[in-house]
Amino acid sequence: MSSTVDQKNQPGFYGYPQIREGPETPPYAAPPGNNPVLRGLPLAIAGSLATKFNLIGSFLWSNTGFGILRQIRELDDYEPRYDPTVITLHKSTESKPNAEASNDISAEYQEASNRHYSAAYYTSAYKAGKLTPTQVITGLLDQISAKKHHSVAFLQMIPEKVLAAAEASTARYKSGQPLSPLDGVPVAVKDEADLDGYGKSFGSPIDYTRKKGGTSWCVKKWEDAGAIIVGKSNMHELGLDTTNNNPLKGTPLNPHNPSYYTGGSSGGSAYAVASGLVPIAHGADGGGSIRIPAAYCGLYGLKPTHGRVSIFPTPSLATSNGVMGPITSNMTDLELAYRFLATPDPSNPISSLFSPPFSSPSSKSHRKILGICKPWFSTSHPSVLSACNAALDHYTSLGYETVSISLPYLHEGQLAHALTILTEISTDRTTTSALSSLTPANRILLSVGTKTPANDFLLAQKMRALLMSHLAYLWEHYPGMLIVTPTTPNAGWPVSGGEGDLKYGISDADMSLR
Numbered sequence: 001m002s003s004t005v006d007q008k009n010q011p012g013f014y015g016y017p018q019i020r021e022g023p024e025t026p027p028y029a030a031p032p033g034n035n036p037v038l039r040g041l042p043l044a045i046a047g048s049l050a051t052k053f054n055l056i057g058s059f060l061w062s063n064t065g066f067g068i069l070r071q072i073r074e075l076d077d078y079e080p081r082y083d084p085t086v087i088t089l090h091k092s093t094e095s096k097p098n099a100e101a102s103n104d105i106s107a108e109y110q111e112a113s114n115r116h117y118s119a120a121y122y123t124s125a126y127k128a129g130k131l132t133p134t135q136v137i138t139g140l141l142d143q144i145s146a147k148k149h150h151s152v153a154f155l156q157m158i159p160e161k162v163l164a165a166a167e168a169s170t171a172r173y174k175s176g177q178p179l180s181p182l183d184g185v186p187v188a189v190k191d192e193a194d195l196d197g198y199g200k201s202f203g204s205p206i207d208y209t210r211k212k213g214g215t216s217w218c219v220k221k222w223e224d225a226g227a228i229i230v231g232k233s234n235m236h237e238l239g240l241d242t243t244n245n246n247p248l249k250g251t252p253l254n255p256h257n258p259s260y261y262t263g264g265s266s267g268g269s270a271y272a273v274a275s276g277l278v279p280i281a282h283g284a285d286g287g288g289s290i291r292i293p294a295a296y297c298g299l300y301g302l303k304p305t306h307g308r309v310s311i312f313p314t315p316s317l318a319t320s321n322g323v324m325g326p327i328t329s330n331m332t333d334l335e336l337a338y339r340f341l342a343t344p345d346p347s348n349p350i351s352s353l354f355s356p357p358f359s360s361p362s363s364k365s366h367r368k369i370l371g372i373c374k375p376w377f378s379t380s381h382p383s384v385l386s387a388c389n390a391a392l393d394h395y396t397s398l399g400y401e402t403v404s405i406s407l408p409y410l411h412e413g414q415l416a417h418a419l420t421i422l423t424e425i426s427t428d429r430t431t432t433s434a435l436s437s438l439t440p441a442n443r444i445l446l447s448v449g450t451k452t453p454a455n456d457f458l459l460a461q462k463m464r465a466l467l468m469s470h471l472a473y474l475w476e477h478y479p480g481m482l483i484v485t486p487t488t489p490n491a492g493w494p495v496s497g498g499e500g501d502l503k504y505g506i507s508d509a510d511m512s513l514r
Contacts, residue, residue: 014087014353022408022470023074027375030489031411033510034063038441039497040504047440050447057447064448064509066419068412069459080461081468082320085307087353116276116329119185119336126173126184133173133184137166137228140186140277144230149258152250153271155191156198157231165228172226181336183226188233188272188281193219193324194314195232202317203235203249203265205437206430210313217310217348218324218341219282225340230278234268238317238425239284240442241265242292242512243493247439247505253495254297260492263293269327270297280328280337286321286421288488294327295487300334301327308354310345317431318424321417366480370395371405373485380489388486405474405483413467414513416460422449423457441507489514 038046050056061067069075125131141159144150169184178184189195191203193216199209215223223229234252236244244267245251252271254260262270266283270293273281283290285303294301302325309324316322326337339358345351370392377388392402407413426432426449435443475481493511495501 012089014089015083015085017081017086017465017468017472019472019476020469021473022466024406025408028373028379028407028410029375030379030514031065031510034065035060035507035509037510038444038507040500043440043504043507046507047443050444051435054451057444057451060444060448061451064418065415066452066456069416069419069456069463072409072412072459072463075459075462075466078462078465078469080458081465082461083306084320084464084468085350086305087307087350088355089353116273117279118330119181119279119333122185122279123178123181123183126169126178133166133169133228134163136184137162137186137230140230144277149253150275150277153234153252153268153275153277154188154231155201155203155234155249155268158197161197162228162230165223169226169228179224179226180340181225182222182280182340185227185280186230186278187222187227187337188231188269188278189219189222189229190266190269190282190284190324191232191235192239192284192314193282193311195219195229198232200232201249202239203237203246204442205248206434208430212313214313216314216324217312217345217351218343221340221343222282222337227280227340230272233266233272233281235266236264236289237439237442238431239265239286239289239322240422240425240445242288243506244268244270244293245441245495245501245505247503251502254492256298257492260494261296263296263488263493265289265293266301266327267293270294270299270301273297273299273327273329276329279330280326280333282324282341283327284322284324286318286323287417290325290327291487296492299327299329300331301325302334302338304338304342307350309341310348310351312345312348312351317428318421320424321421367478368398368400369478369481370400370402371474371478371481371483372402373405373407373410373483376407376410376485380486381491383491384486384489387491388484392484403478403481405478407467408470409463409466413463416463418513419452419456419460420464422446423452426450426452439505441505444507 126133172178172183191200194200194210194214196213196215202208234249237246242264243261244264252262252268254262255271255275266289269281269283272278274297285291290301290303304323304325306323311324326334326341328334328337342357344354344356422445426446435446497506
């Protein structure tokens with residue numbers, strides 16, 4: 001599939017979309033719910049039937065509204081765009097080595113008394129001789145294994161490997177030669193990444209462990225910097241929903257209120273950070289799986305630019321949507337973790353085109369503009385609106401100005417995204433061949449994903465091209481604009497069905513699509 005690219009207008013970019021204003025459409029309104037909420041026995045029955053009768057999957061596919069893309073005539077004017085990657089090609093000559101540049105970041109951080117320990121806290125304590133990485137890791141492993149609400153956040157830990165890494169870090173500090181500001185810092189890695197010596201299941205009963213072994217490039221960069229990986233963190237099965245409800249592997253509950261979910265699908269990582277077990281955790285995001293748990297758990301999460309963070313040699317279940325990134329409890333750690341994760345991978349043809357994340361910022365000065373799509377903004381819960389408006393007031397007091405922007409086909413874009421990611425995951429034969437072993441909710445979702453006609457999949461990629469071109473049009477008019485939106489329309493997702501939902505799962509497609 002080709003992408004609509006105008007290299008003439010944007011010579012400094014690879015893959016920049018054609019600059020083109022999208023069609024005028026009615027303001028966004030939250031769509032009426034078409035999908036029933038399923039839990040308990042009805043969910044189990046529906047999951048079983050969906051895998052046995054093709055007509056059920058086809059009915060649910062239509063009921064979700066995916067066919068609405070066929071009604072949008074404007075899509076005829078766009079070519080399908082499957083790869084959303086856009087890369088700035090102007091490479092800076094002022095890049096700093098990893099450790100030096102990261103030291104600049106760590107030096108700026110001041111510990112806040114009401115937050116959990118940061119990476120800077122650990123490394124400062126190590127340098128001062130107050131603690132050693134071995135002491136920290138030993139205590140941490142004991143605490144996790146002793147408390148079920150902690151241990152459920154991890155799918156696999158190998159104490160011998162973790163302690164060996166801690167002892168090596170302790171030796172480096174003793175000799176005064178730590179590798180970086182991440183040396184000796186405990187971190188968690190989502191079970192979506194490959195980690196040599198560990199298995200991989202995507203939070204499911206299926207074994208996805210690579211026969212050749214190996215560690216995902218971005219995770220290896222943390223290891224190379226001396227970070228101590230405590231274990232593989234829990235996740236929503238296959239990353240296919242946003243609660244992190246996982247009846248088969250256990251569900252980590254929100255540390256701030258156990259009557260609520262952590263959010264998903266990187267819920268184990270979010271729990272590990274929000275509970276203070278680790279200051280930094282790895283996550284993966286195709287449709288909010290870093291951002292949603294970060295929001296629900298009061299953390300900071302970053303979904304990087306597509307292709308920016310190399311995951312080689314790990315295959316992605318959702319190639320055109322999924323990325324890997326960090327979750328932390330403060331912004332300094334977010335930048336620190338990201339800088340190592342995003343180290344360009346010379347063996348990856350896309351990642352290698354990016355500049356190192358340590359380059360000096362652009363010298364261009366733009367107006368400080370915040371773009372607000374008010375119809376989208378206003379559908380959020382009042383508590384979310386209050387927090388977001390307070391943030392906007394803060395930024396305007398710093399000299400930012402707000403402008404109202406329009407975004408066409410927002411609901412249709414949501415459907416196009418859901419259709420794309422669900423169809424991508426449904427093409428994995430390791431997954432579909434073991435469908436009956438999955439939770440009922442995911443049997444339903446994957447049965448729906450396998451029913452996507454090729455024409456509709458291509459229409460979804462045309463919708464991607466339309467939306468990307470419209471965003472390019474907005475940024476041409478407002479260079480440097482930051483588009484501001486609530487991460488989620490609600491402040492949290494309650495475990496409304498209690499223990500029954502945790503035991504059997506829940507399917508609430510309308511809430512997920514919000």
